[in-house]
Amino acid sequence: MNLLAIESSCDECSAAVLKDGELKSVVISSQLIHSEYGGVVPELASRAHMELIVPVVEESLKKASFSKEEIDSVAVTYGPGLAGSLIVGISFAKAFAASRGIPVVGVNHMEGHLYSAFLEGDKPEFPFIALVVSGGHSMLIHVKEPYSHELLGQTRDDAAGEAFDKVAKLLGLGYPGGPVIDKLAAEGNPKAFNFPRAFMNGESFEFSFSGIKTSVLYLLKELKYDPENRDDKLVRDICASFQAAVIDVLVAKTIAAAGKFRVKSIAVAGGVAANKGLRTALQAAAQTMGAKAVFPRPLYCTDNAAMIGIAAHFKYLKFGMASDLTLKPIPNLPLSFLN
Template sequence: MRILGIETSCDETGIAIYDEKKGLVANQLYSQIDLHADYGGVVPELASRDHIRKTIPLIISALEEAKLTSKDIDGIAYTCGPGLVGALLVGSTIARALAYAWNIPAIGVHHMEGHLLAPMLEDNKPQFPFVALLISGGHTQLVRVDGIGKYQVLGESIDDAAGEAFDKTAKLLGLDYPGGAALSRLAEKGQANRFIFPRPMTDRPGLDFSFSGLKTFAANTINQAIKDEKILSEQTRADIAYAFQQAVVETIVIKCRRALKETSFNRLVIAGGVSANKQLRQSLGELMTQLKGEVFYPQTQFCTDNGAMIAYTGFIRLKNGETSPLALEVKPRWAMTELNSIT
């Protein structure tokens, strides 16, 4: 079985082909970062228009990369939600049209389930059950995973997601969009203990996150530093970036430790765009070493939105006999707990 995956939930157009016997045989990705950089964030209408321009050419490129034709494709998986409604409609419409024309089944995939299962593309796959940390610009969730579709949300962000807080704080520091990765690079030059940021919601029970206040604390710290220095020095910017990142990472580590203790699991899966953060990977690796457990990540290229995770997730569900109806439906908001479980 060969599945074509289409991802168009936000600002990246991802196309991939997953082969049941060979694994991933094609992976094409186009990022819209340059398109949205002038606006300091994703402009939904521009994102949708760019997906229209890029999706079909990338599908053709993916087929060429895999040395396949449309006749070799057995099913199509597309991101049905959550995401930007216009962007989702582009991928869904193209997927449904191709499935109808090629006379093959199609399945709408949950974007976050795609992220959650992205580590399954690696040779060292996590075994069920495990705790998953889904961490990106739009989501920060701790999920108990007992199997495909067997998900229980243990905790999530009640305001800004971690990736969103990274990007907003980076903007406050004058870094270009998207600023999360740039902030992490700047933090590598920072000095410890010059600025001390709070670890939000760690002084109370529970597994929910809150990063909005941390962003406000960063803004106040920057404003005070400007008053003290007149012109913010590069070292001060680096020290603030270091303190902010350290606060986010340590908060996440504390919550992950709690989740693992609560579930008695010794496997942790980290996925989503922020899972590429070096400091986060190192700190969670140290945590799992202390707990004598294992931590699993997707490759860096599969941390951000991509077609590979959609193709793989679609393969799992199509093989289980699931399909989506021809009538077009997208779900900008969609809880993972609504998904069917696979026994």
């Protein structure tokens, strides 16, 4: 199966080509225009997707040395995401499939993140626990077999990536916040400030990250912090202490879930999975319980079409190719709960 995969749910316009589940090419065009607004502007994102989708698909085909005629199925993200952004990818995918008489399948964006650990290298073994931590979601999932998911818990308020972005904004560090906090945290003292770790007691697999962000806000008010005139050591210490609080919660809950369901593999995905501190801490914690934690390379942690392609491959193996030319965007699409 020669598959063209398309991802346009937020501010990355991406296309990938896979042959029998093996990645042949991926092109990701990130829309830089949003950084000056401190977050993604939906109207600008959909307009940019309209300009980018054709050149991005053409480049992915060229990089894979495939012609349009050699593609025999199309997979596209149909949610969750921004309606105006999703509709560009879906419309393109349906038109491409209809004009060539080939099937088009919809893929859940979060299931794309979930299966991104299968793109290359060391892969998780079923059953496994997946920690999906991105800009809009924080989820712990028990993946019993391909496309059999049990959602164990998710965030009650902010997502982990959202907390990184909001704290970076408070500190005046720009958008997105994750990469810059990750870098500064490596040079700071993680014990300088004690930020709250929510829901650490008991068996809950739910998360809450808004309290950490509010604590950072109160600290900055108390210190009369001025982003224009900042003390670099203080910023590094706040970043390190904030990141340590987020990592403590993510690691403790993921390890507890792996222990409860007696799995030997843990897969971490989504933009926050690129975090160096999280990678080191979770790998070490998994090792002490005889499990292994697998992370995609950073390029495949944030939004990309390669992950949509690999999820489509697993979906195809489980359900066959159910083409749907009536596919529509579903901005709040939940994870499939299949047993």
